[in-house]
Amino acid sequence: MTLRTALFIGIIVVAGQGGDISLSMAMKQMGEVKSFTPRNLARTLGRSFQIGWMWLGIGLMAVGFFSLLALLSWANVSLVVPATASSYIVGAMGAQFLLGERVDKMRWIGVLIVCVGVAIVCAA
């Protein structure tokens, strides 16, 4: 793996998970959705786009997506996709340190096993 490939995998993972964490931040600010009527759902989703975190999340996800497209132009998909399975670990770390979630031992073990499983499924 070249340095450039490793760098792009890093960007994809960090930007992608940063985007998801920003979306989570935006939705947590909205508060728990309790009514699932179409009207309330439309209002909730509409209001969520007035929160800065939502746009930051979308922007970061776009950075991750276009970096993936760029990386796939020179690197093999059989390397790229399993490598991005490490997103689950980065995401859990971000959730713990940025969102203040209590990721206990059981959840960490589950996250690590999922990460290995996804890498195997994508590589096989």
Next chain:
Amino acid sequence: MTERKTLRTKTYVLLAMMVVFGPSGDVLLSRGMKQLGGLHVWSFDGILHFFMRAFTSGSVWLGIAALLLFFISYLLVLSWADFSYVSPASALGYVLVALMGYFFLGEHVPPVRWLGIALICVGVFLVGGTHPDTRQSG
């Protein structure tokens, strides 16, 4: 206690929607784009014409609708559930795709992939045993 049960139930329902609609959207989009054939003319007009044709495909529209439902379910579940809970749990989508390929399309699934699928199930089971919202779990 009842509130906890309600929270778990709605979390499971929305996760199930994510697991079904996410991979379905990818498959439908892929099928729709493959039906169009490859993009051969790389001029502005060629690309514009290609995408205009893409939007006449029923599969592409169904794919977009499925991905939209996936995204809405994802946002809604994140309004109460932990990201560190939702993200690994949604990996069940990989399992669903493999099972659908095996049972409905008769695809060969190599033993190594079955191992990966089993690991994802075990991991999701462990994550699923934790509380979806650690801010409320006391």
